[in-house]
Amino acid sequence: MNYESCTRIESKIAPGVRFVVAKMSFTRRMDLIGRIRELSLKFDFLKAGESGEDKLDAALLSAEIDRLYVNWGLQEVTGLEVDGMRATPELLATSGPEDLFREAVAAIKAECALSESERKN
Numbered sequence: 081m082n083y084e085s086c087t088r089i090e091s092k093i094a095p096g097v098r099f100v101v102a103k104m105s106f107t108r109r110m111d112l113i114g115r116i117r118e119l120s121l122k123f124d125f126l127k128a129g130e131s132g133e134d135k136l137d138a139a140l141l142s143a144e145i146d147r148l149y150v151n152w153g154l155q156e157v158t159g160l161e162v163d164g165m166r167a168t169p170e171l172l173a174t175s176g177p178e179d180l181f182r183e184a185v186a187a188i189k190a191e192c193a194l195s196e197s198e199r200k201n
Contacts, residue, residue, distance in 0.1 A: 086155050089187045091180065099184050100156035101191050112152055112192065119145050146185045147173055153188035 085105070091097035102108060119141055126138035150173055160167040162176050172181055 087191060091159075091183055093179055093183055094160070094177075096159040097180065098158045099154060099187050100158070101184075101188050102153045102155055104192055108152075109192075112149075115148055115152060116145055119148070146182075149185050149188045149192075150181065153191065154184050157184070 084103070086100050086102050089099045089101055091099065123138055123141040123145065126134045126141060129135065129138070150169055154169040154172070157167040157169060157172050157176075160172070160176065160180065162171050165171065167176055169184075172184065
């Protein structure tokens with residue numbers, strides 16, 4: 081058996097761009113949960129708030145959580161240059177196209193999800 085710890089995902093919005101996303105493992109799941117736990121609880125609290133300030137703070141926390149997912153799960157970006165430099169996960173987040181960043185977040189979150197058979201166990 082040869083297990084690949086990452087999966088390569090072709091961008092649907094930018095032909096030629098590929099995301100290399102870490103697959104979930106026991107330790108990686110523990111690490112991710114540890115990183116997002118407090119932020120997620122605070123996000124849920126603020127999202128339920130009525131004030132505009134609560135809504136803005138919730139939106140900021142949501143963006144921070146998305147960036148955390150990219151820092152945690154995006155190993156590499158290929159086929160993309162930003163300002164003449166080969167894109168890295170950090171460069172994608174700070175200076176890259178937002179639609180590609182959002183696509184990378186969605187790919188990472190999909191990789192983190194349990195399959196139907198895993199949910200039954």
